Amino acid sequence: MKHRIALLALALSVVSLPGFGQGLVSSEPYSDNPMNGVGVAHNAYSGCMADNRGAGGSPVEVLAYHCGVQHDGKPEEFVRTYGELAKKTRTDTRLSIAENLRGHRASFGEEQFSYFEDMDQILAEARSAEEADAGLKALEAQAVKNLGRKDNDLAVLGAISTARHSLELWTKDRPLEPSASGRAFPWIAVVVADLTGYVNGVKACGGIKLCGYINAAIQSVSTAFGWD
Secondary structure (H helix, E strand, C coil), rough: CCCHHHHHHHHHHHHCCCCCCCHHHCEEECCCCHHHHHHHHHHHHHHHHCCCHHHHHHHHHHHHHCCCCCCCCCCHHHHHHHHHHHHCCCCCCCCHHHHCCCCHHHCHHHHHHHHHHHHHHHHHHHCCCCHHHHHHHHHHHHHHHHHHHHHHHHHHHHHHHHHHHHHHHHHHHCCCCCHHHHCCCCCHHHHHHHHHHHHHHHHHCCCHHHHHHHHHHHHHHHHHHCCC
16 A cells, blocks of 8 residues: 555656656657557657666666656655566566456456457467557557546556557567567567556556556566566
């Protein structure tokens, strides 16, 4: 409970700062997904951490001190809080998305949770990054049309946005080599870690999306580079 209260307080202090969320850009000109911004933010912070790995320290330390994340003048608290969150919500990339999120299964409706299962299928059947991207975009369009706008609906929409942007980051902007993980498509494990990291972060903070995309970004570089 104390951990959750600390996360909530820190997240609220950050999102309340003037100019929060401004200056984040995406390669895509427009998206109907109301949660598109979380995917954009995920890529901005993941990309910055990837570019600053040589600065030393853990991913969350690099994020706090080198990537411009706003922490209300308390970087040590940010590092401690989000470092603990990342450890507690670490994705097991040997498991499916649905299996990684089974602890939250009861909180989602059947239709909502089915989108996680659909993403599992898309990633499992994709023969290329382009096929995965097309599948995720089609699924996103379906979710935007059919889901409501309550907290769990938005968590699903945020997860799909995170997955799409993560795929773009690790196959186009900073493509991972097959040797990075021994898999033909090493980006699959990173996408799984990212979107489950988003959902776990949001759930840990009672619905605050900032916790989601910060946690997803940390999980992203940790999985991509084996960096803790």
